[in-house]
Amino acid sequence: MTTRYDLIAALVENEARVLDVGCGDGSLLRRLGEERRARGYGLELDAALVAQAVSSGLSVVQGDADTDLGDYPAGAFDTVVLSNSLQALQSPVAALREALRVGRGAVVSFPNFGHWRVRTDLLTSGRMPVSKALPAKWHETQNIHLCTVRDFVELARAEGFVIEKAFGISSGRARSFSPGRPGRANLTAQEAVFLLRSKR
Amino acid sequence: MTNTGAGGLLPPGEGETARLGALSLDSGVTLPEVTVAYETYGALNADRTNAVLVCHPLTADQFAGREHPVTGKPGWWERLIGPGRLLDTDRLFVICPNVLGGCMGSTGPASIDPGTGRPYGLNFPVVTIGDMVRAQAALLDALGIDRLLAVVGGSMGGMQALTWAARHPERVANAAIIASAARHTPQNIAFHEVGRQAVMADPDWRDGTYAPDEPPRRGLAVARMTAHVTYLSEPALEAKFGRRFQNGSAPGFGFDADFQVESYLRHQGKSFTDRFDANSYLYITRAMDYFDLGRDCGEDEGALARCFSGTKTRFLLVSFTSDWLYPTAESRRVVRALHGAGAEVSFVEVESDRGHDAFLLEEPELDRVLGGFLAAAMRGAGL
Known part of the structure; x- marks a missing residue:
């Protein structure tokens, strides 16, 4: 059984300075601290979650990734993590650019809307897909910018982000794939995790 | 010691x-x-x-x-x-x-x-x-x-x-x-200036040379009343006092503390003067104003x-x-x-x-x- 957190933890270097964008209650940062001795920093919109994270001893700032990433100086972090938060942002592209400005690298994960079950759901029911990973109805969801693996790979190419590593997760199994040939992962992965660097 | x-x-x-x-x-x-x-x-x-x-x-x-x-x-x-x-x-x-x-x-x-x-x-x-x-x-x-x-x-x-x-x-x-x-x-400084002017306008202030037992109580109380409003919020005042009258349910048609909020502020102002020195109030508010x-x-x-x-x-x-x-x-x-x-x-x-x-x-x-x-x-x- 491999989770998104397992993959992210594997992609973060030991003792790295990590910014988790949309860190929630800080559970990923705590894990990175324990496993990687990472120096964790968090950004989170929800005040109650920030309070929870800070009360566990983490350095977390209440703020909005759409507007507040600009507050951090360039190269402030080794890795910026966007763990299933990208699709909830107003301007995901701007956030990715900012992530690669303030971090030497970025680890980005999202639920893959290209998964075969999502596709067949839409085909057979004619309604916006609702699943375990994406349980909210279309008018209630915070996920306003959902994408597929292929969408993301094409965006990265257009923006000049270098995909160093790419993984699909399907039923608890993680598989690496080549960003040049995303077709299979786009069909089978429920979630995708990418390690990005900006072109120097 | x-x-x-x-x-x-x-x-x-x-x-x-x-x-x-x-x-x-x-x-x-x-x-x-x-x-x-x-x-x-x-x-x-x-x-x-x-x-x-x-x-x-x-x-x-x-x-x-x-x-x-x-x-x-x-x-x-x-x-x-x-x-x-x-x-x-x-x-x-x-x-x-x-x-x-x-x-x-x-x-x-x-x-x-x-x-x-x-x-x-x-x-x-x-x-x-x-x-x-x-x-x-x-x-x-x-x-x-x-x-x-x-x-x-x-x-x-x-x-x-x-x-x-x-x-x-x-x-x-x-x-x-x-x-x-x-x-x-600037807003912080402005409110502090109102408070200081209230103290200085009190004849008992005597350019700061008042005797310890004759401080400018009225001026300091007004300063405190103004400041106290800035420490609260409209919803807090609404919840605590509303437009309630101090005595009964009808206006008294005068300038006594007719509303509960007035009575509260007057009390806050008055009790403050028992525990605070007017000149100290001038100096400390000034220190805050200069803070940058x-x-x-x-x-x-x-x-x-x-x-x-x-x-x-x-x-x-x-x-x-x-x-x-x-x-x-x-x-x-x-x-x-x-x-x-x-x-x-x-x-x-x-x-x-x-x-x-x-x-x-x-x-x-x-x-x-x-x-x-x-x-x-x-x-x-x-x-």
């Missing part, structure tokens, strides 16, 4: 005072003899690693953790200071000094000017937040405390905490700044960040949604600067409709965040 009743409104025999000698001030003036009155709670450990400095806001004083000797009311942060409380005095040594310029035993305008043998009055030099911190640092030297586990303060106390972290980074491991700012806004920490490091936008460059201090900032006196935007300005300095910083905007005063009140979210921050600080120090 125990205080001898030399300064201000502090009753003789209450609390501790330290004579710290001369102190040179930001203005270039040197105060020849400075005394700081302070309270401590808990005990300093053998390694001297458990000291926490609590900095008081404008109209509070060193009686943070025990009953006030003048008013008989509980300490202003007694809720947080004590055995098993958030600032756990079974484990921490909490120090709360009265600020320089204050009137509860620390040297201020009501103190005797050694040059004339009479109270300073307006001959007291204008002091700054930086000078208050200087006096506190001298107190810590006298107490043999090199390094603070934490400095904690709300409002003007937060300004002191920020100044501590900027000027003495090696002495501060953790800094908690609540409902505060790195500078006084970034100016220490330049005039440009990045100046505030430079004040903290290379800092190893951990920071916590907390603001409240309904605080229009020290709004969230000012806390965010500090957070941005701390990011720029690469500091470890946490920030929460707590949802509250109680205005600026929220930092003195029961706010579970504040307790949760501050408690967690301090617990992590204690773990970090092996306490």
